[in-house]
Amino acid sequence: MANEDKFKKVISHAKEYGYVFQSSEIYDGLSAVYDYAQNGAELKKNIRDYWWKAMVQMHENIVGIDAAIFMHPTTWKASGHVDAFNDPLIDNKDSKKRYRADVLVEDYCAKIEAKIEKEIKKAAKRFGDAFNKEEFVSTNGRVLGYKEKIDTILKRLGKSLENEDLADVKALIEELEIADPMTGSKNWTDVKQFNLMFGTKLGASAESAMDLYLRPETAQGIFVNFLNVQKTGRMKIPFGIAQTGKAFRNEIVARQFIFRMREFEQMEMQFFIKPGTQKQWFDYWKDTRLKWHKSLGMGDDNYRFHDHEKLAHYADAATDIEFRFPFGFKELEGIHSRTDFDLKQHEEYSGKKLQYFDHEENSSYTPYVLETSIGLDRMFLAVFSNSLQDDTLEDGSERTVLKLPAVLAPTKAAVLPLVRKDEALTKMAKDIVDDLKWDFNVIYDEKDAVGRRYRRQDAAGTPFCITVDGESIENNTVTIRHRDTMEQKRVKVDELRDIIKAEVDVKHWLMKMK
Ligand code: GAP
Numbered sequence: 057m058a059n060e061d062k063f064k065k066v067i068s069h070a071k072e073y074g075y076v077f078q079s080s081e082i083y084d085g086l087s088a089v090y091d092y093a094q095n096g097a098e099l100k101k102n103i104r105d106y107w108w109k110a111m112v113q114m115h116e117n118i119v120g121i122d123a124a125i126f127m128h129p130t131t132w133k134a135s136g137h138v139d140a141f142n143d144p145l146i147d148n149k150d151s152k153k154r155y156r157a158d159v160l161v162e163d164y165c166a167k168i169e170a171k172i173e174k175e176i177k178k179a180a181k182r183f184g185d186a187f188n189k190e191e192f193v194s195t196n197g198r199v200l201g202y203k204e205k206i207d208t209i210l211k212r213l214g215k216s217l218e219n220e221d222l223a224d225v226k227a228l229i230e231e232l233e234i235a236d237p238m239t240g241s242k243n244w245t246d247v248k249q250f251n252l253m254f255g256t257k258l259g260a261s262a263e264s265a266m267d268l269y270l271r272p273e274t275a276q277g278i279f280v281n282f283l284n285v286q287k288t289g290r291m292k293i294p295f296g297i298a299q300t301g302k303a304f305r306n307e308i309v310a311r312q313f314i315f316r317m318r319e320f321e322q323m324e325m326q327f328f329i330k331p332g333t334q335k336q337w338f339d340y341w342k343d344t345r346l347k348w349h350k351s352l353g354m355g356d357d358n359y360r361f362h363d364h365e366k367l368a369h370y371a372d373a374a375t376d377i378e379f380r381f382p383f384g385f386k387e388l389e390g391i392h393s394r395t396d397f398d399l400k401q402h403e404e405y406s407g408k409k410l411q412y413f414d415h416e417e418n419s420s421y422t423p424y425v426l427e428t429s430i431g432l433d434r435m436f437l438a439v440f441s442n443s444l445q446d447d448t449l450e451d452g453s454e455r456t457v458l459k460l461p462a463v464l465a466p467t468k469a470a471v472l473p474l475v476r477k478d479e480a481l482t483k484m485a486k487d488i489v490d491d492l493k494w495d496f497n498v499i500y501d502e503k504d505a506v507g508r509r510y511r512r513q514d515a516a517g518t519p520f521c522i523t524v525d526g527e528s529i530e531n532n533t534v535t536i537r538h539r540d541t542m543e544q545k546r547v548k549v550d551e552l553r554d555i556i557k558a559e560v561d562v563k564h565w566l567m568k569m570k
Contacts, residue, residue, distance in 0.1 A: 063313075063381075063383055066382060066437075066444055069515070070313075073458070073515060075093055076096050076313075077090065087311075088318045089319055095467070095516065096466075099436060099440070099464055103432060103439065104321075108120065109566065111296070112298050115296065117291070119297060121278065121297055124277065125304075126268055127276060129267055130405050131276050134398075134402050135279075135398060135402075136369050136370065137269070138253070142252065144222055146226065146245060146246075149243040150243045151239040153239070155309055157226070160234050161210075161225075162213075164234050165209055168205055168206050172193070217366055222246065226247045229247075230244070251306075253272050253304075254272075254305075254318075255269055256269070271303055272305050274324045275326060275427060276398070278324065278326045282328065293329060295328055297325070299324060300322065300323045302321055303321070314437050315433075320433045322432065323431075324428070324429045325429075327425065327428075329424050330423065330424070334393045338375075338426060341391050345389060345430075352439070354439065359377060359380075359388075361375050362387070370392070370395065372395050373392075374393065375390075381438065381441060388435065390428075391429075393426055394426070394427050395425070398425065403422070443460045443461075444456070445459055455515075459540055460519075461565065462560045463562055463564070463565045466516075467498065467518045468556055469496065469521070469522055471486075471492075471522045472509050472522065472523045474525040480529050481525065484524045485502070488522060495553060501513070509521070519540075519556075520536055520538065520559075521536070521537040521539070522534050523536075523537065533546050533547060535547075536552065
């Protein structure tokens with residue numbers, strides 16, 4: 057299936073199976089804002105829990121907080137967001153569409169990247185088993201030419217943005233003859249900066265109301281609480297503070313479903329370290345976070361690191377973990393070495409000391425910070441799009457199956473009486489639901505023929521179907537069917553809990569990080 061078709065299928069499947077709805081759909085929706093439906097809310101919660109367990113529960117030196125969305129407005133002066141949280145935007149004069157200028161250039165480079173991939177595929181086919189990818193990409197003239205072109209473009213873009221030379225960003229777009237992706241027009245306005253924070257007001261009367269921002273990242277709630285947590289938790293460096301929560305950005309380009317939203321959720325962790333150790337911790341967290349992703353079994357070659365050329369104002373090193381979404385490799389998570397920038401800024405703006413007293417060295421210092429930051433919605437999209445597959449079965453028929461990692465699946469098992477009208481079967485099935493629901497999300501499903509029910513649960517992502525039939529009444533056994541293999545086994549009802557647990561237990565999955 058072409059990538060675009062696959063993405064369309066992801067969006068429609070997410071709606072059809074109760075995962076994601078457009079916000080305020082009955083009023084024609086609100087752009088780049090989405091609601092999580094009955095299954096989506098469960099999947100999202102399970103992803104959040106999987107992250108929280110890996111970060112907080114499994115690290116004795118990391119604790120979690122839940123800071124407010126509203127923060128004192130000076131926070132955002134100190135953090136640099138008021139002055140520097142901008143995107144360079146450009147309008148097309150003919151289509152009146154607005155774009156991020158840097159994204160237009162990056163998309164242009166992604167197209168060159170796709171040409172490299174095509175060359176590699178062609179060569180792999182030509183050379184067969186003797187093909188050495190590394191050697192090919194480092195010696196093939198055409199590939200090297202493409203790589204150099206990408207490098208030159210991105211370096212120039214990075215430099216122009218760093219120097220705030222927006223005229224050069226426009227010149228680059230014109231030189232590369234980049235056209236409006238929707239209409240093909242090359243009639244561009246100048247590039248302008250646009251602040252992404254949403255403003256709001258706190259207070260009853262217009263005169264006394266205070267201008268506030270909806271937080272554009274959760275990280276600042278951690279920085280301003282650094283000393284409170286360190287003192288009350290008697291935390292010793294190195295230690296981390298984690299939190300999950302909503303963030304808001306007035307994104308200019310927001311048309312990739314839940315990939316780029318105006319209201320979204322982040323899962324962030326700030327790791328406070330001794331100055332000078334940032335390189336070591338940067339490598340540690342790169343490695344640890346990649347292992348977390350890979351533990352979900354979504355294909356190791358679907359991830360890659362993208363080291364930043366252009367660093368944010370607060371960072372001395374940064375990388376993205378990119379994932380292969382249906383529309384190509386894109387950022388899923390950021391890992392940033394943020395130096396002591398944020399704590400120093402908050403010290404300066406608040407007038408309060410935010411230092412750590414090191415008892416062993418008998419001296420105080422401002423800690424450096426290593427940050428891991430992942431968008432929960434983006435992770436949701438990665439999991440959901442990767443799991444949605446069309447299988448061709450042995451008999452040539454097709455099935456749509458949502459192969460969600462079992463640990464994340466919203467419903468772990470569906471219990472199905474073989475015949476709806478047989479009271480003994482329906483009672484036994486309901487009793488099994490009542491028993492299993494203490495440990496797992498399970499549902500009862502009696503409508504339609506059993507084959508259709510299997511297909512429905514496959515498409516909804518339910519890892520197990522438990523079928524109660526005539527034999528069940530006689531010997532207290534049921535069949536358990538596995539979503540991915542479609543294998544069916546007859547087992548004792550008493551064994552169900554352990555069978556399901558073995559596959560959905562967080563421990564079973566997180567152990568893969570070892
Ligand atoms: N505290 C650092 C920070 O916020 P970021 O790279 O701007 O860094 C971190 O954001 C992560 O948040 C991204 O890797 C992405 O997964 C997610 N994210 C950012 N903007 C988003 C948006 N508009 N919609 C959905 N997720 C977003």
